[in-house]
Amino acid sequence: MxxxxxxxxxxxxxxRKQAEHLFGSIxxxxxxxxxxxxxxxxxxxxxxxxxxxxxxxxxxxxxNIFWDRQGPYTGEIxxxxxxxxxxDYVILGHSERKKNFQETNEFxxxxxxxxxxxxxxxxxxxxxxxxxxxxxxxxxxxxxxxILKEQVLQCLEGIDEPQVANIIIAYEPVWAISTVESxxxxxxNDALSASLLIRKTMHQKYNEKIARSLRILYGGSVxxxxxxxxMKEDGIDGVLVGGASINSSEFTRLVKAVSGQYLSAEQxxxx
Numbered sequence: 001m002x003x004x005x006x007x008x009x010x011x012x013x014x015x016r017k018q019a020e021h022l023f024g025s026i027x028x029x030x031x032x033x034x035x036x037x038x039x040x041x042x043x044x045x046x047x048x049x050x051x052x053x054x055x056x057x058x059x060x061x062x063x064n065i066f067w068d069r070q071g072p073y074t075g076e077i078x079x080x081x082x083x084x085x086x087x088d089y090v091i092l093g094h095s096e097r098k099k100n101f102q103e104t105n106e107f108x109x110x111x112x113x114x115x116x117x118x119x120x121x122x123x124x125x126x127x128x129x130x131x132x133x134x135x136x137x138x139x140x141x142x143x144x145x146x147i148l149k150e151q152v153l154q155c156l157e158g159i160d161e162p163q164v165a166n167i168i169i170a171y172e173p174v175w176a177i178s179t180v181e182s183x184x185x186x187x188x189n190d191a192l193s194a195s196l197l198i199r200k201t202m203h204q205k206y207n208e209k210i211a212r213s214l215r216i217l218y219g220g221s222v223x224x225x226x227x228x229x230x231m232k233e234d235g236i237d238g239v240l241v242g243g244a245s246i247n248s249s250e251f252t253r254l255v256k257a258v259s260g261q262y263l264s265a266e267q268x269x270x271x
Contacts (some may be wrong), residue, residue: 002037002167003231003258004215004238007125007245008063008091009042025248027055029255036259037238039089040245044077046114051086061123064097067110069118074136078199079111079118090115090238093125093155095174102162105154112155114211116163123240125219126151126198127172145197153199161206168196168215170240176220188229188236191218195235228261 066076171194203211219240
């Protein structure tokens with residue numbers, strides 16, 4: 001399975017002209033790369049023109065949706081609207097929305113169900129808030145296990161086995177996000193520990209086949225210098241990129257680095 005790189009532009013850039021330049025630069029630089037899946041998640045207002053210029057190796061995603069198809073919800077966007085704009089994916093449960101808009105696991109669960117009905121694939125973010133959840137020697141405490149397990153189980157409540165094929169889980173430790181004061185990337189071992197716990201939880205809720213096939217990403221201060229290190233871990237299938245994704249040269253370096261690593265691995269396996 002190809003590595004997955006998700007670019008979350010958040011509320012950037014500030015103008016359509018800048019968005020066109022950013023997208024154009026990224027598309028030009030990665031147009032020949034076929035062994036990596038790239039998903040761009042720009043602000044909603046830019047999806048229309050980007051969808052008309054996108055290429056085969058770039059898919060589109062939204063950054064959020066509301067859980068109803070339509071209705072009196074001022075300022076909200078429905079999953080069907082995203083689908084109509086050319087999106088195949090949507091990010092749900094991002095820590096910034098949990099913090100700034102008090103989104104609960106129950107809210108996220110309703111959004112997941114609505115998105116699946118509209119045939120959108122989900123990038124579900126889970127993660128603990130504090131680095132203090134680790135022991136002094138860097139080992140996980142039981143608190144981290146409980147936090148991640150609760151988020152996964154509550155967000156996927158009522159989701160049937162066939163639907164899980166359309167869900168990707170991104171481990172996004174809040175303390176590692178570049179927009180928080182203490183933001184610094186977690187270690188590849190942190191990400192691996194999280195992926196093992198997530199797969200164990202999915203095994204308990206569903207079965208071993210689903211746990212093994214689940215795609216798990218790491219997100220949190222990812223850039224071109226550390227993305228490959230996370231991707232080297234067997235349990236990590238891709239990265240969710242924030243700040244680095246709105247710098248075209250930095251993001252394309254990241255994509256090329258992951259592509260090169262994946263190609264090298266394929267060549268080694270072939271031999």
